[in-house]
Amino acid sequence: MKVLILGAGAVGGYFGARLAEAGADVTFLVRERRRKQLRQNGLRVNSIHGDIHVREPQLVAAGEAASPFDVVLLSNKAYHLADSMAAIAPYVGENTMVLPLLNGIAHMEPLFERFGRERVLGGLCFIETTLNADGEVVQTSPIHELVFGEWDGGESERIDKLKQAFSGTKASFRASTQIQRDMWHKYLFITTLSGITTLMNASVGPIREAVYGLELTRQLSEESASVMRKIGAPIDADIVDKQMQTFLNQSYGMKASMLRDMEKGLPVEADQLQGYLIQKAEQFGVSVPLLKVVYNNLKVYELKRAADK
Structure with missing residues:
Protein backbone atom coordinates (compact mmCIF):
# COMPACT_ATOMS: atom_id res chain seq x y z
CA MET A 1 0.00 0.00 0.00
CA LYS A 2 1.38 3.40 -1.03
CA VAL A 3 1.19 5.95 1.79
CA LEU A 4 1.59 9.71 1.35
CA ILE A 5 2.15 11.80 4.46
CA LEU A 6 1.63 15.54 4.26
CA GLY A 7 4.62 17.03 5.98
CA ALA A 8 7.50 15.49 7.90
CA GLY A 9 7.06 17.46 11.09
CA ALA A 10 6.61 16.36 14.67
CA VAL A 11 3.56 14.15 14.05
CA GLY A 12 3.80 13.11 10.40
CA GLY A 13 7.54 12.68 10.66
CA TYR A 14 7.22 10.40 13.66
CA PHE A 15 4.51 8.07 12.39
CA GLY A 16 5.93 8.11 8.87
CA ALA A 17 9.36 7.16 10.16
CA ARG A 18 7.87 4.29 12.18
CA LEU A 19 6.12 3.03 9.04
CA ALA A 20 9.29 3.36 6.97
CA GLU A 21 11.24 1.57 9.71
CA ALA A 22 8.82 -1.35 9.35
CA GLY A 23 9.28 -1.44 5.57
CA ALA A 24 6.12 0.37 4.44
CA ASP A 25 6.04 2.32 1.16
CA VAL A 26 5.96 5.86 2.58
CA THR A 27 6.41 9.17 0.77
CA PHE A 28 6.50 12.58 2.46
CA LEU A 29 4.94 15.61 0.76
CA VAL A 30 7.08 18.51 1.96
CA ARG A 31 8.02 22.10 1.22
CA GLU A 32 11.26 22.75 -0.65
CA ARG A 33 13.18 23.91 2.44
CA ARG A 34 12.25 20.79 4.37
CA ARG A 35 13.09 18.61 1.37
CA LYS A 36 16.61 20.02 1.20
CA GLN A 37 17.05 19.40 4.92
CA LEU A 38 15.82 15.81 4.66
CA ARG A 39 17.95 15.10 1.61
CA GLN A 40 20.99 16.32 3.47
CA ASN A 41 20.41 14.76 6.89
CA GLY A 42 17.72 12.14 6.39
CA LEU A 43 14.73 11.90 8.71
CA ARG A 44 15.86 11.47 12.30
CA VAL A 45 13.63 10.56 15.24
CA ASN A 46 14.87 10.63 18.83
CA SER A 47 12.40 8.59 20.85
CA ILE A 48 12.13 6.78 24.16
CA HIS A 49 10.80 3.87 22.06
CA GLY A 50 14.01 3.72 20.02
CA ASP A 51 15.68 6.18 17.68
CA ILE A 52 15.20 6.04 13.90
CA HIS A 53 17.28 7.35 11.03
CA VAL A 54 15.60 7.10 7.63
CA ARG A 55 18.66 7.98 5.57
CA GLU A 56 16.93 8.52 2.22
CA PRO A 57 13.22 9.15 2.78
CA GLN A 58 11.00 9.20 -0.30
CA LEU A 59 10.04 12.83 -0.90
CA VAL A 60 7.77 14.79 -3.20
CA ALA A 61 7.23 18.55 -3.35
CA ALA A 62 3.81 20.09 -3.85
CA GLY A 63 2.83 20.10 -7.50
CA GLU A 64 5.28 17.45 -8.62
CA ALA A 65 3.77 14.71 -10.73
CA ALA A 66 2.99 11.44 -9.03
CA SER A 67 0.32 8.75 -9.35
CA PRO A 68 -2.49 8.67 -6.76
CA PHE A 69 -1.69 7.10 -3.42
CA ASP A 70 -3.71 4.46 -1.57
CA VAL A 71 -3.86 6.55 1.60
CA VAL A 72 -3.00 10.19 2.28
CA LEU A 73 -2.32 11.05 5.91
CA LEU A 74 -2.87 14.66 7.03
CA SER A 75 -0.83 15.67 10.07
CA ASN A 76 -0.95 19.44 9.59
CA LYS A 77 -2.27 22.06 11.99
CA ALA A 78 -5.98 22.74 11.61
CA TYR A 79 -5.41 26.37 10.57
CA HIS A 80 -3.55 25.09 7.47
CA LEU A 81 -6.46 22.97 6.29
CA ALA A 82 -7.25 24.89 3.09
CA ASP A 83 -3.63 24.86 1.91
CA SER A 84 -3.26 21.21 2.90
CA MET A 85 -6.30 20.14 0.88
CA ALA A 86 -4.95 21.97 -2.16
CA ALA A 87 -1.53 20.34 -1.72
CA ILE A 88 -2.81 16.76 -1.56
CA ALA A 89 -5.52 17.08 -4.23
CA PRO A 90 -3.29 15.95 -7.15
CA TYR A 91 -2.45 12.73 -5.29
CA VAL A 92 -6.02 11.73 -4.36
CA GLY A 93 -7.52 9.23 -6.78
CA GLU A 94 -10.85 7.47 -7.00
CA ASN A 95 -9.91 4.87 -4.38
CA THR A 96 -7.64 6.98 -2.18
CA MET A 97 -8.36 7.06 1.56
CA VAL A 98 -7.83 10.47 3.16
CA LEU A 99 -6.87 10.05 6.82
CA PRO A 100 -6.83 13.30 8.83
CA LEU A 101 -5.13 13.51 12.24
CA LEU A 102 -6.04 17.15 12.88
CA ASN A 103 -7.19 18.31 16.29
CA GLY A 104 -10.88 19.06 16.75
CA ILE A 105 -13.80 18.16 14.51
CA ALA A 106 -14.40 21.25 12.35
CA HIS A 107 -12.13 19.97 9.57
CA MET A 108 -14.33 17.02 8.67
CA GLU A 109 -17.02 18.85 6.69
CA PRO A 110 -14.52 20.74 4.48
CA LEU A 111 -12.75 17.44 3.77
CA PHE A 112 -16.05 15.77 2.87
CA GLU A 113 -16.91 18.63 0.52
CA ARG A 114 -13.50 18.63 -1.19
CA PHE A 115 -12.82 14.90 -1.57
CA GLY A 116 -16.19 13.21 -1.11
CA ARG A 117 -17.51 11.64 2.05
CA GLU A 118 -16.67 8.16 0.77
CA ARG A 119 -12.93 8.90 0.65
CA VAL A 120 -12.48 10.51 4.08
CA LEU A 121 -11.81 8.38 7.15
CA GLY A 122 -11.92 9.50 10.75
CA GLY A 123 -8.62 9.69 12.57
CA LEU A 124 -6.70 11.03 15.55
CA CYS A 125 -3.45 10.53 17.37
CA PHE A 126 -2.06 10.77 20.87
CA ILE A 127 1.60 11.72 20.97
CA GLU A 128 3.92 14.31 22.52
CA THR A 129 6.49 15.33 19.92
CA THR A 130 8.33 18.39 18.72
CA LEU A 131 10.97 19.35 16.17
CA ASN A 132 14.32 20.49 17.52
CA ALA A 133 16.51 23.18 15.99
CA ASP A 134 18.11 20.63 13.65
CA GLY A 135 14.78 19.47 12.24
CA GLU A 136 14.85 16.19 14.17
CA VAL A 137 11.67 14.72 15.66
CA VAL A 138 11.86 14.42 19.44
CA GLN A 139 9.35 12.09 21.11
CA THR A 140 9.47 11.86 24.90
CA SER A 141 6.33 10.28 26.40
CA PRO A 142 5.19 6.63 26.45
CA ILE A 143 2.05 7.10 24.36
CA HIS A 144 2.39 7.11 20.56
CA GLU A 145 -0.95 5.99 19.21
CA LEU A 146 -2.69 6.62 15.88
CA VAL A 147 -6.38 5.65 15.59
CA PHE A 148 -8.39 5.39 12.36
CA GLY A 149 -11.75 4.09 11.18
CA GLU A 150 -14.74 4.46 8.93
CA TRP A 151 -16.55 7.73 9.68
CA ASP A 152 -19.92 5.97 9.83
CA GLY A 153 -18.51 3.25 12.09
CA GLY A 154 -18.13 -0.48 11.82
CA GLU A 155 -15.62 -2.52 9.88
CA SER A 156 -14.71 -2.60 6.19
CA GLU A 157 -12.40 -4.33 3.76
CA ARG A 158 -10.31 -1.20 3.22
CA ILE A 159 -9.84 -0.70 6.96
CA ASP A 160 -8.63 -4.29 7.20
CA LYS A 161 -6.10 -3.56 4.46
CA LEU A 162 -5.00 -0.41 6.25
CA LYS A 163 -4.56 -2.38 9.49
CA GLN A 164 -2.32 -4.79 7.63
CA ALA A 165 -0.29 -1.99 6.04
CA PHE A 166 0.19 -0.33 9.45
CA SER A 167 1.10 -3.55 11.28
CA GLY A 168 4.54 -4.47 12.56
CA THR A 169 5.58 -0.99 13.68
CA LYS A 170 6.93 0.12 17.06
CA ALA A 171 4.09 2.65 17.32
CA SER A 172 0.44 1.82 17.97
CA PHE A 173 -1.76 1.99 14.86
CA ARG A 174 -5.28 1.02 15.94
CA ALA A 175 -8.50 0.60 13.98
CA SER A 176 -11.70 1.79 15.67
CA THR A 177 -15.30 0.88 14.93
CA GLN A 178 -16.47 4.05 16.73
CA ILE A 179 -14.12 6.69 15.40
CA GLN A 180 -16.56 9.59 15.81
CA ARG A 181 -16.81 8.91 19.53
Missing part, protein backbone atom coordinates in the same frame (compact mmCIF):
# COMPACT_ATOMS: atom_id res chain seq x y z
CA ASP A 182 -13.05 8.58 19.79
CA MET A 183 -12.50 11.85 17.95
CA TRP A 184 -14.95 13.75 20.18
CA HIS A 185 -13.27 12.31 23.27
CA LYS A 186 -9.86 13.41 21.97
CA TYR A 187 -11.34 16.83 21.15
CA LEU A 188 -12.57 17.18 24.73
CA PHE A 189 -9.22 16.15 26.18
CA ILE A 190 -7.09 18.37 23.96
CA THR A 191 -9.41 21.35 24.44
CA THR A 192 -9.10 20.96 28.20
CA LEU A 193 -5.36 20.22 28.24
CA SER A 194 -4.39 22.95 25.80
CA GLY A 195 -6.77 25.39 27.45
CA ILE A 196 -5.58 24.94 31.02
CA THR A 197 -1.85 24.72 30.25
CA THR A 198 -1.89 27.83 28.05
CA LEU A 199 -4.06 29.75 30.52
CA MET A 200 -1.74 28.88 33.42
CA ASN A 201 1.40 28.96 31.24
CA ALA A 202 2.53 25.77 32.94
CA SER A 203 2.89 22.03 32.51
CA VAL A 204 0.45 19.62 34.11
CA GLY A 205 2.41 19.14 37.34
CA PRO A 206 2.27 22.67 38.77
CA ILE A 207 -1.38 23.01 37.73
CA ARG A 208 -2.28 19.87 39.69
CA GLU A 209 -0.42 21.16 42.75
CA ALA A 210 -1.88 24.69 42.73
CA VAL A 211 -4.79 25.37 45.06
CA TYR A 212 -7.53 25.54 42.40
CA GLY A 213 -5.77 23.75 39.56
CA LEU A 214 -7.82 20.55 39.47
CA GLU A 215 -11.07 22.38 40.15
CA LEU A 216 -10.54 24.73 37.22
CA THR A 217 -9.40 21.90 34.95
CA ARG A 218 -12.60 20.00 35.72
CA GLN A 219 -14.72 23.12 35.19
CA LEU A 220 -13.16 23.64 31.76
CA SER A 221 -13.75 20.00 30.83
CA GLU A 222 -17.37 20.07 32.04
CA GLU A 223 -18.12 23.29 30.14
CA SER A 224 -16.69 21.83 26.93
CA ALA A 225 -18.54 18.54 27.43
CA SER A 226 -21.82 20.38 28.03
CA VAL A 227 -21.54 22.01 24.59
CA MET A 228 -20.73 18.69 22.96
CA ARG A 229 -23.75 17.03 24.56
CA LYS A 230 -26.00 19.88 23.48
CA ILE A 231 -25.03 19.45 19.83
CA GLY A 232 -25.45 15.68 20.03
CA ALA A 233 -21.83 14.55 20.04
CA PRO A 234 -21.46 10.83 20.89
CA ILE A 235 -19.48 11.21 24.12
CA ASP A 236 -19.70 8.87 27.12
CA ALA A 237 -21.72 9.96 30.16
CA ASP A 238 -18.70 9.64 32.47
CA ILE A 239 -16.10 11.01 30.08
CA VAL A 240 -15.15 13.99 32.27
CA ASP A 241 -14.37 11.68 35.21
CA LYS A 242 -12.30 9.43 32.95
CA GLN A 243 -10.37 12.31 31.46
CA MET A 244 -9.67 13.88 34.84
CA GLN A 245 -8.09 10.60 35.86
CA THR A 246 -6.01 10.71 32.68
CA PHE A 247 -4.99 14.27 33.57
CA LEU A 248 -3.87 13.05 36.99
CA ASN A 249 -1.80 10.30 35.36
CA GLN A 250 0.14 12.62 33.05
CA SER A 251 3.82 13.20 33.71
CA TYR A 252 4.72 16.30 35.73
CA GLY A 253 6.26 18.07 32.74
CA MET A 254 3.52 17.24 30.22
CA LYS A 255 2.53 20.24 28.09
CA ALA A 256 -0.05 20.57 25.36
CA SER A 257 1.48 21.15 21.94
CA MET A 258 -0.39 24.46 21.87
CA LEU A 259 1.65 25.71 24.83
CA ARG A 260 4.86 24.53 23.16
CA ASP A 261 3.83 26.46 20.04
CA MET A 262 3.23 29.59 22.10
CA GLU A 263 6.66 29.24 23.70
CA LYS A 264 8.13 29.20 20.17
CA GLY A 265 6.03 32.16 19.02
CA LEU A 266 4.07 30.02 16.55
CA PRO A 267 0.38 30.19 15.52
CA VAL A 268 -2.18 28.35 17.65
CA GLU A 269 -5.42 26.50 16.94
CA ALA A 270 -7.61 28.73 19.12
CA ASP A 271 -10.40 29.12 16.55
CA GLN A 272 -10.45 25.45 15.58
CA LEU A 273 -10.59 24.14 19.17
CA GLN A 274 -11.95 26.48 21.83
CA GLY A 275 -13.42 28.96 19.34
CA TYR A 276 -15.48 26.32 17.54
CA LEU A 277 -17.07 25.19 20.81
CA ILE A 278 -17.82 28.77 21.84
CA GLN A 279 -19.61 29.32 18.53
CA LYS A 280 -21.75 26.25 19.21
CA ALA A 281 -22.32 27.32 22.82
CA GLU A 282 -23.65 30.71 21.71
CA GLN A 283 -25.79 29.04 19.06
CA PHE A 284 -27.41 26.71 21.60
CA GLY A 285 -27.41 29.01 24.64
CA VAL A 286 -24.84 27.12 26.74
CA SER A 287 -22.91 29.08 29.42
CA VAL A 288 -19.13 28.61 29.08
CA PRO A 289 -17.42 31.39 31.11
CA LEU A 290 -14.09 29.65 31.69
CA LEU A 291 -13.88 28.49 28.09
CA LYS A 292 -14.26 32.12 27.05
CA VAL A 293 -11.43 33.13 29.38
CA VAL A 294 -9.20 30.47 27.82
CA TYR A 295 -10.13 31.57 24.31
CA ASN A 296 -9.60 35.24 25.12
CA ASN A 297 -6.15 34.47 26.50
CA LEU A 298 -5.27 32.77 23.21
CA LYS A 299 -6.63 35.65 21.15
CA VAL A 300 -4.56 38.12 23.20
CA TYR A 301 -1.52 35.99 22.39
CA GLU A 302 -2.40 36.16 18.69
CA LEU A 303 -2.76 39.95 18.83
CA LYS A 304 0.59 40.34 20.60
CA ARG A 305 2.22 37.96 18.13
CA ALA A 306 0.89 40.00 15.20
CA ALA A 307 2.08 43.24 16.79
CA ASP A 308 5.57 41.82 17.38
CA LYS A 309 5.82 40.93 13.69
